[in-house]
Amino acid sequence: xxSYLIAILIVTGIYALLTQALNFHYGFMxxxxxxxxxxxxxxxxTSALLTLSGHSIALGFVAAIVLxxxxxxxxxxxxxxxxxxxxxxxxxxxxxxxxxxxxxEDWLTRGTQGLANVPRPFASLGASGQEIxxxxxxxxCNVLAAALIARLAYxxxxxxxxxxxxxxxAISTLGKYPAGAKLRVFMVGAGIAGLAGALYAHYITYxxxxxxxxxxxxxxxxxxxxxxxxxxxxxxxxxxxxxxxLEGTRFIRDLLPGxxxxxxxxxxxxxxxxxxxxxxxxxxxxxxxLRVRT
Amino acid sequence: MTLLRLTNVExxxxxxxIVSGIDLDVxxxxxxxxxxxxxxxxxxxVKATMGLTPRCAxxxxxxGVDLRRRPAEDRIRLGLGYVPQIxxxxxxxxxxxxxxxxxxxxxxxxxxxxxxDLFPILxxxxxxxxxALSGGERQQLAIARALMPRPKLIALDEPTAALSPAxxxxxxxxxxxxxxxxxxxxxxxxxxxxxxxxxDRGYILDSGRIVMNGKASDLLADARMAExxxxxxxxxxxxxxxx
Amino acid sequence: xxxxxxYLNLVMNGLVQGLVIGLAALxxxxxxxxxxxxxxxTGDLMTVGAYAGIGVQALNVRSVIVQGxxxxxxxxxxxxxxxxxxxxxxxxxxxxxxxxxxxxxxxxTRGALSFFVGQDQYLFNTPIMRPYVIAGLRVQxxxxxxxxxxxxxxxxxxxxxxxxxxxxRMRAIADxxxxxxxxxxxxxxxxxxxxxxxxxxxxxxxxxxGIKTVVLPEAGWHILLPAFAAMVLGGLGNPIGAxxxxxxxxxxxELSTPFVGFTYKIALxxxxxxxxxxxxxxxLFGSAEVVR
Numbered sequence: 001x002x003s004y005l006i007a008i009l010i011v012t013g014i015y016a017l018l019t020q021a022l023n024f025h026y027g028f029m030x031x032x033x034x035x036x037x038x039x040x041x042x043x044x045x046t047s048a049l050l051t052l053s054g055h056s057i058a059l060g061f062v063a064a065i066v067l068x069x070x071x072x073x074x075x076x077x078x079x080x081x082x083x084x085x086x087x088x089x090x091x092x093x094x095x096x097x098x099x100x101x102x103x104x105e106d107w108l109t110r111g112t113q114g115l116a117n118v119p120r121p122f123a124s125l126g127a128s129g130q131e132i133x134x135x136x137x138x139x140x141c142n143v144l145a146a147a148l149i150a151r152l153a154y155x156x157x158x159x160x161x162x163x164x165x166x167x168x169x170a171i172s173t174l175g176k177y178p179a180g181a182k183l184r185v186f187m188v189g190a191g192i193a194g195l196a197g198a199l200y201a202h203y204i205t206y207x208x209x210x211x212x213x214x215x216x217x218x219x220x221x222x223x224x225x226x227x228x229x230x231x232x233x234x235x236x237x238x239x240x241x242x243x244x245x246l247e248g249t250r251f252i253r254d255l256l257p258g259x260x261x262x263x264x265x266x267x268x269x270x271x272x273x274x275x276x277x278x279x280x281x282x283x284x285x286x287x288x289x290l291r292v293r294t
Numbered sequence: 295m296t297l298l299r300l301t302n303v304e305x306x307x308x309x310x311x312i313v314s315g316i317d318l319d320v321x322x323x324x325x326x327x328x329x330x331x332x333x334x335x336x337x338x339x340v341k342a343t344m345g346l347t348p349r350c351a352x353x354x355x356x357x358g359v360d361l362r363r364r365p366a367e368d369r370i371r372l373g374l375g376y377v378p379q380i381x382x383x384x385x386x387x388x389x390x391x392x393x394x395x396x397x398x399x400x401x402x403x404x405x406x407x408x409x410x411d412l413f414p415i416l417x418x419x420x421x422x423x424x425x426a427l428s429g430g431e432r433q434q435l436a437i438a439r440a441l442m443p444r445p446k447l448i449a450l451d452e453p454t455a456a457l458s459p460a461x462x463x464x465x466x467x468x469x470x471x472x473x474x475x476x477x478x479x480x481x482x483x484x485x486x487x488x489x490x491x492x493x494d495r496g497y498i499l500d501s502g503r504i505v506m507n508g509k510a511s512d513l514l515a516d517a518r519m520a521e522x523x524x525x526x527x528x529x530x531x532x533x534x535x536x537x
Numbered sequence: 538x539x540x541x542x543x544y545l546n547l548v549m550n551g552l553v554q555g556l557v558i559g560l561a562a563l564x565x566x567x568x569x570x571x572x573x574x575x576x577x578x579t580g581d582l583m584t585v586g587a588y589a590g591i592g593v594q595a596l597n598v599r600s601v602i603v604q605g606x607x608x609x610x611x612x613x614x615x616x617x618x619x620x621x622x623x624x625x626x627x628x629x630x631x632x633x634x635x636x637x638x639x640x641x642x643x644x645x646t647r648g649a650l651s652f653f654v655g656q657d658q659y660l661f662n663t664p665i666m667r668p669y670v671i672a673g674l675r676v677q678x679x680x681x682x683x684x685x686x687x688x689x690x691x692x693x694x695x696x697x698x699x700x701x702x703x704x705x706r707m708r709a710i711a712d713x714x715x716x717x718x719x720x721x722x723x724x725x726x727x728x729x730x731x732x733x734x735x736x737x738x739x740x741x742x743x744x745x746x747g748i749k750t751v752v753l754p755e756a757g758w759h760i761l762l763p764a765f766a767a768m769v770l771g772g773l774g775n776p777i778g779a780x781x782x783x784x785x786x787x788x789x790x791e792l793s794t795p796f797v798g799f800t801y802k803i804a805l806x807x808x809x810x811x812x813x814x815x816x817x818x819x820x821l822f823g824s825a826e827v828v829r
Contacts, residue, residue, distance in 0.1 A: 032633060078811055082818055086773075088636060089575060089765045090814075093807035096762055104800040218640055225637070263652050266754075270648025276641030277623055280634050344719055370721035378719070384712040387705070394702070395709045397721030439720070 006131045008243060010203055013138035014196050016239035017145055018216075019223040020232065021192035024149050027230030029185045035075075035091030036220050038098040039068040039190040041212035043197025045102060045109060048118045048207050057121050061198045068194020069187040071098075076186040095214060102209045114208030118201050138199055145192045146232055152188065215269075218276065219246070225279050245275065296321050297447050297478050298343065298374075303352035305342035311349065312338040313502040320447060320480050323473040327510065329486030329523060330499030336482040337379060339499070340449045343480075344376045345369055357446065371398050375445030375477075379452040382436035385425040389416050392424055392435055396442040409438040412468075430461035437468060447478040454485055466492055486523060490514050498523050542673045547791045553680050553749055555787020556687040558806075560742035561764035562771060562779035563694060564735045570711035570774040571731055574635035578619060578643040579739060580761030585650060586612045586743025587752045591659045601663070601748075605686070608744045613736030615646070620732040628724065643758070651754035659752040683745050690741045691780055694734060698776065703730045711774065763790070763806040770813060772820040782821055 018040060025031040046067045047060030075094050082090070102109045109115065122133035201207050219242060227238025249268050253259070259267065296319050304314035313335035320326045330336050342350045345366035354361040356372050364372065384392050390406075399405055410417035413434040419427070424435060433453060440448050453469070454462040462485065470492045472479050483489035490496045490510040498506040498519060506519055513519055561579055568576040589611035590604035598604065619642050627634050666678040698704040706727045710717040718724075739757075746756055767786050771778030789809055790802045797805065813821060 026633075032636075034636075078815060082814060086769060086814070088632070089769055090807070090810070093762055093766065093810065097804040097807055100800055100804045104798065215644075218637075218644070221637060262656060266648045266650075266652035268648070269644050270652065273641045273644025273646070273648055277638050277645065278641075280638040280641065281623065281626055346715055346719065366718040367721050367723050370719065376719040378716060381713050381716060384709050384716065386712045387708060391705055391708075395705050395717075395720060395722070397723075443721070 003128065003131060006135050008247065010131075010135050010138050012239050012243045013135070013142055014200050014203070015220065015223055015242055016142055016236045017138075017196040017199070018193055018220045019227065019235040019239045020142070020145050020149060021189040021196070022220050022224050023227075023230065023232065023235050024153075024185060024189040024192070027224065028149075028153055029182060031182065031186055031189075032088040033091050033186075033189070034088045034214075034217055034221075035093070035095035035098075036193055037212050037214060037216040038091070038095030039072065039193035040197040040200070040216065041095070041098050041102065041209075042068045042071050043194030044201035044207050044212070045115070045197075046194070047198035048115045048201040049108070051119050051202070052115060052117070057119060057202060060202075061195065064194045064198035065191040066194075068197065069191035072187045072190030073183070076183045092214065092217075095212075095217060099209055099212050102212070109209075112209055114206055116206045118205045118207065120202055120205055134203060138203075141195055141199060142236075145195070146235075148188070148192075149232060152185075215272070218272070222272075222276055222279060225283060297357055298480065299353075299355045300339070300343070301353040303339075303342060303350070303354060305338050305347045305350040305352075307348050311502065312347075313342070313499070315503055316352070317504065318497055318507075320478050322446070322478055323476065324495065325469065325473060325479040325481065325493040327486065327489040327493040327496040328480070328482045328499055329484070329489065329496060331523065332484065334499040335502040336484075336499055337451050338502075340376070340451050340480065340482050343449060344374070367397075370396075370443055370445070373444075373446035375440035375443070375448035377433075377436045377440045377448060377450045377453060379455055379482075382451075383424040383427075383432055383439065386423065388421050388423055389427070389435055390420045392439050393442055396439055399442045400444075405442055405444070409441065412441075413438050429456050430458075430464065433457065433461070433465055434468070437465075441475075441477065445477060447480060448472070449480040449482075451482050452484060453481065454483070454488075462488065487514065544792065545674050547794070548788055549674065549676060549680065551788035551791030552784060553683055553745070553787070554791055555784035556684060557742050557746045557749070557760060557783075558763045558767050558787050559780040559783025560687055560690060560738050560745070561760050562767035562783040563691065563776055564738040564742070565764055565768045566771065566774060566776050566779040567694075567707075567731060567735055567738075569768060570776070571707050571727065572624070572635070573714075574632050574639065575765060575768070576735075577636060577639040577761065578646060579735075579764065580757035580759070581643040581646040581650075582612050582616060582736065582739040582757065583743035583746060583760060584752075584754060584757035585615055585646060586740035587747035587756060588650060588654055588659075589740070590661065590744050590747055591752050594661060599662075601661075601682075601744075604661075605741065605744045609737045609740035612740035612743065613733045616732040616736030616739065617729060620728055625725075625728070643761075647754055647758065654754065656754065659747075661748045661752070663748055679748065683748065686741060687745065690738060694738060694776070697730075697734060703727060707731060759803065762803055763787075766806040766810040770810060770821045775820075778821060 018036060021039075022033060022036055025033045043064035047057070047064040050060040050063055051057055075090065078090065103111055105111075106113075120130065120134070121137070122130045125133050223238035223242040224235065225238070226241045227234030227236070249271055252267065252271070253264055256267065298318075298320040300316050300318040303316040303318075304311045306312040316339060318328070318339070328336050328339060338347060341347045343354065343361070345361070345364065350362070356369070356374055359372055361369065361372075384395065387395065393406055393409065394402065410420075415431055416435055416438060419431075424432065427435060437448075437450070437453070450469070454465050457465060466488060469479055469481065481489050481493070486496075490513055493510040496507065496510045496513045497504050498513065500523070506513065506516075561583060564579050564582075565576055568574065568579075586608035589608045593604045593607040623638055623642060624635065627638055663679050668678065669676040698708060703726075706717070706722050709720065709722060710724070710727060742760075743757060746760060750756065763786055764783065767783035768779050770782035770786070771780070786806045786809060790805050793805050794802065
């Protein structure tokens with residue numbers, strides 16, 4: 001039971017990290033990112049590939065962050081010149097491209113088979129010690145990310161962000177170039193999502209393309225709405241509720257006798273869809289959040 | 295008889311009130327000007343009357359009907375016409391389509407012919423896209439569009455903002471004809487002098503509040519008000535629009 | 538077979554693929570222009586259409602016309618339902634709320650559908666006919682009929698938009714929503730016909746997709762991304778541009794297959810999108826001739 005609880009907390013922490021990053025993108029900057037899972041996948045595969053070829057886990061983590069952030073750069077440069085409606089579509093497409101590349105380039109990623117035996121850190125601490133240490137690592141990463149985002153959000157840079165969100169044209173005429181600030185936010189958020197990917201890969205110990213479907217992006221959006229857009233503490237609350245809901249759907253299995261396992265996948269997708277619709281309908285302040293307050 | 299009456303109206307966007315404490319009325323066959331500097335909230339008054347501001351409080355009646363209970367798309371049915379300042383025609387529709395798309399027009403053919411008599415230039419270009427029209431022609435189309443359902447009142451938001459002086463005179467000329475057709479007029483204008491000259495009454499707006507009102511001729515004669523809000527006589531008042 | 542003929546045949550295939558993308562992009566564009574959001578439920582709406590056709594086929598009705606009619610009916614009813622029970626309440630709440638709601642509707646639709654039909658693939662039993670061979674170019678009879686069907690569908694959509702009062706109202710709202718309200722146009726009266734039309738287009742697109750490939754619960758979802766790309770390329774809100782861009786993307790996808798392989802097809806439309814948007818941020822056809 002304790003190990004189940006720790007496992008749940010680790011997964012929640014990983015989702016919280018993703019939610020913080022998305023909140024930084026959308027809640028703080030208004031960037032409509034629907035390709036979050038792409039950065040997550042890049043982080044996961046980067047760290048898995050590096051550690052599997054003998055490099056240290058630490059290097060894997062750093063590379064995951066850097067590569068995910070760098071991948072956001074060309075995408076950001078392209079999309080930030082465009083209207084906001086485009087960004088949603090372009091990022092959605094980006095994440096699918098990442099997944100298609102992972103599936104196709106099997107000389108590197110072993111395609112749909114995926115990569116197994118991704119090493120877990122803290123092996124010397126024994127089974128339960130390892131789990132607890134990993135939870136500590138996830139918590140530490142969350143604290144660092146929250147500190148970074150808070151620092152950026154409340155610095156002069158943060159005030160610039162707020163100004164951009166409120167009045168983009170006014171800022172551009174003032175001579176500060178908002179696209180530059182936007183790009184930095186986009187890259188920082190992507191890096192955090194990459195870190196989440198690395199944490200995920202080394203916890204689950206295997207990666208396959210099916211883990212990185214657009215559904216993951218939608219999960220993170222749900223978590224952000226649940227916790228409140230633009231609220232950092234909300235990212236944690238939202239992620240916790242999301243994981244509770246996802247775990248909860250496992251128990252629906254018991255409520256629906258006579259439903260086959262393969263049909264359970266359909267039931268889950270259906271419930272997630274209905275949930276998303278209901279959140280949007282019933283929690284408008286969750287979607288609008290900070291953007292309305294200002 | 296009073297047609298439109300606003301009592302203690304406040305309106306704005308988000309948390310911000312642009313105008314407040316507005317008392318204003320327009321009677322049948324009357325031309326009323328709301329003048330004021332740029333940003334005083336003139337357009338907001340008209341938009342609130344049309345039901346197009348996100349925030350609006352106070353009492354608004356039109357012909358005795360409570361306007362606040364009617365959504366924007368139903369106000370035309372009460373006889374309220376509207377010509378916005380910018381984007382006042384459907385650019386991608388033809389001139390004929392711009393007239394056809396207006397709701398509650400009885401006897402379209404006859405009404406359309408009347409409009410083409412009033413604005414001959416539109417008749418010759420009826421199948422052209424509105425985006426192909428010049429600024430003055432577009433303004434004519436916008437007024438024609440608003441007149442289609444035979445409104446009792448039309449509200450014009452800076453009808454001369456982007457026009458050359460010759461066209462300004464032309465537009466004001468059209469406006470003076472409207473009361474004879476049984477249409478009361480509410481104009482929001484920066485060219486306050488010219489607008490008041492054709493008006494029966496006027497209101498002066500400053501920072502979201504009405505600071506003066508009265509007969510147009512009295513307002514024009516008031517030295518203090520002339521200095522503050524109308525610009526010097528030799529100047530054709532402040533003009534933000536490009537000719 | 539000589540080289541150029543090989544590519545010509547790829548172009549032929551691409552054209553039919555492109556029709557599906559173009560129709561989906563047309564449905565997306567109508568919603569985007571009038572209701573102002575990218576409707577992520579479009580792909581799964583198409584899937585429902587394909588399964589409706591399969592359902593009729595399972596009843597031993599061989600006529601593709603009847604199957605198509607069932608697809609159109611099912612999709613229209615579902616699209617109107619999605620509007621009436623969900624999207625209607627989100628008016629004025631901004632792009633993100635509507636996009637998220639449409640993603641939710643897409644997932645709910647796919648979940649409900651796959652619960653009942655399972656993950657098995659279904660096929661339309663179209664009669665096998667000898668292809669026309671024109672100077673070595675093989676033209677499948679089915680493809681010709683599908684092209685005719687799409688053409689009818691596109692023509693009907695444009696006839697609605699440009700020749701009927703309700704189409705005129707739609708274009709007015711797309712052009713200037715505030716002025717449309719001030720002109721007395723009631724949103725509700727336009728939205729029901731709009732979603733019916735969107736459903737009908739998705740029904741036809743779903744049928745064509747099903748006939749050309751196999752019917753699977755994810756079939757429509759995979760068309761959504763290329764269709765998004767086509768909508769953006771077409772100038773975001775320009776229905777003619779969307780159809781043309783969709784057909785172009787279909788051809789480009791098919792022509793690229795020998796070089797980049799089958800799996801990169803989806804990615805390709807986005808690479809094309811990225812390249813073109815770098816050069817022309819307003820899209821291929823995003824200029825004065827835009828219905829918005």
